[in-house]
Amino acid sequence: MRRSLIIIKKGSRKGVAFPHIRRQSRQKSVLTNRFAVVLINPSPELKMLPRMTLGLQQIAAYKRDGFLVIENFVSPTACDDLRARAEELVREFNPSLISIFSTHEQTRTSDDYFLESGDKIRFFFEENAFNSNRMLRQSKEQSINKIGHALHDLDPVFDRFSRTKEIEQLVRELGIEDPLLLQSMYIFKQPRIGGEVTCHQDATFIYTEPLRMVGLWFALEDATIENGCLWAIPGGHKLGLKSRFVRADAGGTRFETFDDSPWAEENLQPLEVKKGSLIVLHPLLPHLSRENKSSQSRHAYTLHIIDPSCEYPASNWLQRSAEMPLRGF
C-alpha cells in the first residue's frame, strides 16, 4: 500500500496544508522535539467505493446512448472531502491578485487568464455574480462558477481523488488503453445564480484525431432538475461533431463550425442523479445543464481523459507548457 509522510508542527493547527488528511492520520505518529511525524495510509474515505467491472449491458448502453450513469461510485465522505478542499481553495483565492476585474483590456485579460489555465488552478466567476459596477453581488464563495483546469495534477487532494485504480480500470474498460488525465474542473452551480451551460459536445472543446476521449462527471451533491442537473440527448453522439472551439491565429478563440443545424433539444432527457454517482460522457454526446434558480448548490467534479496514441492538435484551446506534461494514473 502506498504511504505518504506528512510533518505536522507540534501544537500548531496552522501550517498543516491539508487538514482533512491530518484528520484521518492517526495510525502511526512519532513525536520528535518540534514535529509530529505521521505516517499515513491513504484515507479509505478518499477512495471510490468497490465496484464490479462494467457488464456487457453497461457497455452496450454506453455505446447506444452515449452516456452511462453509475450510482454509488464515490463514497459520501469522499464527496464531502473534495467539496471541503474546493471550498478551501476558494477561500485562499484572492481575486484582487488578478487583473480580471480591471476594465482596462478586460476581454484580453480574461482571455489570457482562461487560455493559460490548462496547466493551472484558476477560478472563474458566474456571469451573474456581478452588478452593473462590476462588484460582486454576494460573497466570493457564492460567486465562483468553476475551478479549472489542472486540479488533478496540482492539488494533492484532487490528484488522489482522480487517480484511483477504480477510475483507471473503468477508463480502460471503456477502451482508453493508455489513459492520460487531461483536464479537471470543479463546477459549483451556485444557488440562484448558477449559469446555464448550453448544449454542446465535449469534443468541441477537447478534440483528438482519431477521437478517443472520455468525460467523467462526478456528482458531489444530488443533482436534480431544480438545481441544474445534466441533460443529454440519448444516441445524439452518433450524429457527428458539429463544431470545434480553437485558438484563433490573431489571439483569443473562435468556433470552427461543421454543422450549424440546431440540436434536437426536444429529445433531451434529464440525468437526475444522487450524490456519489458518476456519469460517463461520450465525447460526441450533446448535453447541457440549465440555470440553477433553486436555493441548493449542485457541486460536481469532472475529468477528461485522452489516449496518447491519438494526435492532440495545437489548435485545441486547452494547452500545457512543456514543463508540465500530461500524466496517467
Ligand SMILES: O=C(O)CCC(=O)C(=O)O
Ligand atoms: O456541470 C455542468 O453544469 C455542465 C458540465 C458540462 O457540460 C461539461 O463540463 O462538459
